[in-house]
Amino acid sequence: xxxxxxxxxxxxxxxxxxxxxxxxxxxxxxxxxxxxxxxxxxxxxxxxxxxxxxxxxxxxxxxxxxxxxxxxxxxxxxxxxxxxxxxxxxxxxxxxxxxxxxxxxxxxxxxxxxxxxxxxxxxxxxxxxxxxxxxxxxxxxxxxxxxxxxxxxxxxxxxxxxxxxxxxxxxxxxxxxxxxxxxxxxxxxxxxxxxxxxxxxxxxxxxxxxxxxxxxxxxxxxxxxxxxxxxxxxxxxxxxxxxxxxxxxxxxxxxxxxxxxxxxxxxxxxxxxxxxxxxxxxxxxxxxxxxxxxxxxxxxxxxxxxxxxxxxxxxxxxxxxxxxxxxxxxxxxxxxxxxxxxxxxxxxxxxxxxxxxxxxxxxxxxxxxxxxxxxxxxxxxxxxxxxxxxxxxxxxxxxxxxxxxxxxxxxxxxxxxxxxxxxxxxxxxxxxxxxxxxxxxxxxxxxxxxxxxxxxxxxxxx
Amino acid sequence: xxxxxxxxxxxxxxxxxxxxxxxxxxxxxxxxxxxxxxxxxxxxxxxxxxxxxxxxxxxxxxxxxxxxxxxxxxxxxxxxxxxxxxxxxxxxxxxxxxxxxxxxxxxxxxxxxxxxxxxxxxxxxxxxxxxxxxxxxxxxxxxxxxxxxxxxxxxxxxxxxxxxxxxxxxxxxxxxxxxxxxxxxxxxxxxxxxxxxxxxxxxxxxxxxxxxxxxxxxxxxxxxxxxxxxxxxxxxxxxxxxxxxxxxxxxxxxxxxxxxxxxxxxxxxxxxxxxxxxxxxxxxxxxxxxxxxxxxxxxxxxxxxxxxxxxxxxxxxxxxxxxxxxxxxxxxxxxxxxxxxxxxxxxxxxxxxxxxxxxxxxxxxxxxxxxxxxxxxxxxxxxxxxxxxxxxxxxxxxxxxxxxxxxxxxxxxxxxxxxxxxxxxxxxxxxxxxxxxxxxxxxxxxxxxxxxxxxxxxxxxx
Numbered sequence: 068x069x070x071x072x073x074x075x076x077x078x079x080x081x082x083x084x085x086x087x088x089x090x091x092x093x094x095x096x097x098x099x100x101x102x103x104x105x106x107x108x109x110x111x112x113x114x115x116x117x118x119x120x121x122x123x124x125x126x127x128x129x130x131x132x133x134x135x136x137x138x139x140x141x142x143x144x145x146x147x148x149x150x151x152x153x154x155x156x157x158x159x160x161x162x163x164x165x166x167x168x169x170x171x172x173x174x175x176x177x178x179x180x181x182x183x184x185x186x187x188x189x190x191x192x193x194x195x196x197x198x199x200x201x202x203x204x205x206x207x208x209x210x211x212x213x214x215x216x217x218x219x220x221x222x223x224x225x226x227x228x229x230x231x232x233x234x235x236x237x238x239x240x241x242x243x244x245x246x247x248x249x250x251x252x253x254x255x256x257x258x259x260x261x262x263x264x265x266x267x268x269x270x271x272x273x274x275x276x277x278x279x280x281x282x283x284x285x286x287x288x289x290x291x292x293x294x295x296x297x298x299x300x301x302x303x304x305x306x307x308x309x310x311x312x313x314x315x316x317x318x319x320x321x322x323x324x325x326x327x328x329x330x331x332x333x334x335x336x337x338x339x340x341x342x343x344x345x346x347x348x349x350x351x352x353x354x355x356x357x358x359x360x361x362x363x364x365x366x367x368x369x370x371x372x373x374x375x376x377x378x379x380x381x382x383x384x385x386x387x388x389x390x391x392x393x394x395x396x397x398x399x400x401x402x403x404x405x406x407x408x409x410x411x412x413x414x415x416x417x418x419x420x421x422x423x424x425x426x427x428x429x430x431x432x433x434x435x436x437x438x439x440x441x442x443x444x445x446x447x448x449x450x451x452x453x454x455x456x457x458x459x460x461x462x463x464x465x466x467x468x469x470x471x472x473x474x475x476x477x478x479x480x481x482x483x484x485x486x487x488x489x490x491x492x493x494x495x496x497x498x499x500x501x502x503x504x505x506x507x508x509x510x511x512x513x514x515x516x517x518x519x520x521x522x523x524x525x526x527x528x529x
Numbered sequence: 530x531x532x533x534x535x536x537x538x539x540x541x542x543x544x545x546x547x548x549x550x551x552x553x554x555x556x557x558x559x560x561x562x563x564x565x566x567x568x569x570x571x572x573x574x575x576x577x578x579x580x581x582x583x584x585x586x587x588x589x590x591x592x593x594x595x596x597x598x599x600x601x602x603x604x605x606x607x608x609x610x611x612x613x614x615x616x617x618x619x620x621x622x623x624x625x626x627x628x629x630x631x632x633x634x635x636x637x638x639x640x641x642x643x644x645x646x647x648x649x650x651x652x653x654x655x656x657x658x659x660x661x662x663x664x665x666x667x668x669x670x671x672x673x674x675x676x677x678x679x680x681x682x683x684x685x686x687x688x689x690x691x692x693x694x695x696x697x698x699x700x701x702x703x704x705x706x707x708x709x710x711x712x713x714x715x716x717x718x719x720x721x722x723x724x725x726x727x728x729x730x731x732x733x734x735x736x737x738x739x740x741x742x743x744x745x746x747x748x749x750x751x752x753x754x755x756x757x758x759x760x761x762x763x764x765x766x767x768x769x770x771x772x773x774x775x776x777x778x779x780x781x782x783x784x785x786x787x788x789x790x791x792x793x794x795x796x797x798x799x800x801x802x803x804x805x806x807x808x809x810x811x812x813x814x815x816x817x818x819x820x821x822x823x824x825x826x827x828x829x830x831x832x833x834x835x836x837x838x839x840x841x842x843x844x845x846x847x848x849x850x851x852x853x854x855x856x857x858x859x860x861x862x863x864x865x866x867x868x869x870x871x872x873x874x875x876x877x878x879x880x881x882x883x884x885x886x887x888x889x890x891x892x893x894x895x896x897x898x899x900x901x902x903x904x905x906x907x908x909x910x911x912x913x914x915x916x917x918x919x920x921x922x923x924x925x926x927x928x929x930x931x932x933x934x935x936x937x938x939x940x941x942x943x944x945x946x947x948x949x950x951x952x953x954x955x956x957x958x959x960x961x962x963x964x965x966x967x968x969x970x971x972x973x974x975x976x977x978x979x980x981x982x983x984x985x986x987x988x989x990x991x
Contacts, residue, residue: 134556
């Protein structure tokens with residue numbers, strides 16, 4: 068019998084490192100026990116991968132009412148049903164499973180369950196994000212306070228629970244400022260306020276929208292929103308060329324309270340606050356990357372995170388200043404992790420578990436960030452608002468051919484679009500509403516970003 | 530939250546009621562927790578069904594060595610790897626899982642794990658086959674002793690562990706007699722000895738063959754073989770027509786030590802001891818069915834079975850005598866259960882769990898056997914030895930069209946054959962070596978059995 072494989076517990080839910088990359092890469096070296104607290108949050112494809120690569124799969128049983136409860140579909144973007152378990156109940160479940168399966172580490176890709184995973188790990192004396200660190204990472208108001216208490220550039224902010232708070236915040240911060248839900252992810256609900264005339268209506272709409280985004284009962288933020296000064300970036304100063312977004316993200320590892328950067332990801336410009344593409348890994352010069360790494364270190368260490376993956380976003384400000392946007396105690400979403408893994412030849416999911424099970428040296432972690440990408444890969448989504456010829460709701464009939472916009476040194480590795488006849492609402496605009504997806508590859512990052520911008524500028528909906 | 534569904538634990542392995550019918554029909558009313566003690570015994574299709582309809586799936590972790598351990602295939606007929614867990618270890622695992630998931634009943638379709646399931650149920654004070662009953666049902670020597678101590682017709686028998694025992698048995702029983710492994714299933718290794726000249730060679734071959742059939746370490750029979758008097762049947766006396774096999778099987782339920790017959794299944798003649806078809810449900814007259822039911826009641830109650838499904842086989846002897854062949858503390862294999870369910874409109878898997886969870890009345894159970902089938906369905910397999918034109922090993926190239934042998938009032942519901950180019954060994958002959966499968970349906974049982982015999986008599990291999 069093969070007792071050399073350690074058992075790890077994955078709280079399986081939406082988000083973070085995608086399932087197609089996560090489970091198999093961990094199962095190569097570890098036995099996965101998967102706990103599914105919200106069966107309705109798991110797509111069929113995700114479920115198949117969980118089942119294929121886990122030695123045990125436990126779903127929260129209270130959701131099974133009749134035979135139709137066992138049907139899993141692929142159209143889950145945000146888990147809309149309720150999860151009525153307290154933090155303590157989720158923690159106790161994780162502890163029970165950990166004891167039963169002799170678990171050596173617990174992890175999750177889902178923002179909303181980072182805290183119970185950290186608390187359970189702590190109670191079991193396993194390495195984890197740490198109860199305090201997880202709480203700070205999951206509450207954008209607490210997070211900003213930590214950031215502002217570190218050596219990183221201060222970003223003025225204010226707690227907001229209601230319209231009155233918002234009016235006070237607007238006076239203190241001035242316009243424009245942004246308002247973010249403190250407990251969500253994927254830029255959901257992030258709103259720019261440009262002047263006082265729109266305060267009330269926009270706030271009411273935002274309240275209504277975030278109320279539709281159910282979160283588990285265990286999520287208890289210190290306030291609903293945080294108002295923050297609006298940071299204006301300047302990407303051309305950083306990149307020396309036009310076309311890149313004015314922000315980056317950086318993947319990292321916390322090990323025993325110390326931050327190790329492991330990859331910086333460039334972007335193309337956002338639509339509002341919705342991301343459009345990630346380019347793995349960054350083409351920025353070493354001295355500029357150093358500034359980003361420094362800010363990420365301040366950010367993540369300020370939260371008191373102990374052992375976890377991190378995904379930190381920051382604005383590239385004028386005069387090479389770095390403005391922290393936010394961080395998360397998990398890897399980044401979309402295909403950032405698979406693509407970074409491809410260009411750097413590193414198994415990031417395994418790396419995280421190695422850290423949690425004390426199976427990796429500080430020296431190895433220190434050297435990762437120095438790796439040069441073999442090539443550049445972009446994970447790129449098209450939205451309805453990219454359509455040159457669209458300014459209203461439409462029934463999707465496909466996209467016009469884009470091959471003329473793709474540079475010769477750029478290869479399309481994958482292309483996928485949503486089913487034809489899907490009804491698209493022009494104003495329903497979030498990261499979930501992508502209509503098409505490209506994976507592009509090139510030896511030249513500039514050429515990649517040019518191609519992305521070219522497609523976005525010229526795309527026509529049929 | 531829906532707390533009205535009880536949790537039941539299924540020890541999932543090969544055999545018994547087929548997966549395509551079992552899991553879904555239980556999941557309609559109960560939450561299934563599946564424990565897989567031998568991951569190598571589960572086909573991919575079986576695994577997919579387990580995952581789809583279970584609220585939790587736990588595989589025995591010690592079999593996972595590397596990423597290839599997670600690959601499941603469909604070519605599993607007998608689980609050939611070792612399962613090195615003692616009865617006590619399997620029982621303890623079942624108890625641990627039962628406590629964790631608040632299990633109300635434990636069941637299995639696999640012969641080889643009937644005993645640990647019964648012992649664990651007993652220790653948990655759950656309804657089950659009973660430790661003594663399960664032991665008797667799993668050891669064909671103990672079983673025959675129980676049968677012979679009941680009011681059923683005695684069948685002379687003798688313990689056999691080695692050639693010396695066999696020689697003694699042959700003298701006591703006379704020729705012909707049969708020798709059966711005490712702990713296997715599917716007629717595996719059942720051998721007819723016709724005279725003393727073949728004793729030694731046949732026995733050595735048989736020993737070699739059964740040694741290839743690995744069983745879990747928890748299986749501990751009182752002796753390896755049982756020698757029994759050979760029963761000669763007379764089907765035409767029972768059926769009044771030619772063409773039926775000279776034996777039947779009867780599905781039953783034990784509830785609190787009392788036997789309830791729930792369906793009798795007719796057969797076509799065997800090839801050696803390998804079954805060729807089942808016809809659901811029996812066309813025998815009520816008075817003849819009564820004799821079968823009576824023998825089944827003697828048989829199953831004599832074992833001290835408490836609460837379980839039963840599958841009992843018996844020979845139809847001359848003078849309307851019934852000769853017990855054997856019984857099992859689980860439902861029958863092949864499609865007996867799905868087909869019986871179809872013709873009688875009864876959800877048999879659910880019925881079993883209803884019994885185990887005290888959710889069914891005696892009166893309901895008493896009335897099942899009186900149900901008349903809506904139609905007759907047969908589950909019919911073709912073997913290499915059926916081939917008129919075959920008497921050696923071949924490479925399978927398909928079967929000649931058989932439509933001319935199918936009566937007009939017989940419908941082919943399903944037909945399937947093994948992949949072309951499969952190498953078939955003429956002497957490798959067990960229930961696993963079916964080359965084609967028919968599901969036939971008719972309002973007329975006689976016509977069904979005629980069709981089966983017609984196909985078998987005339988089938989040609991390409």
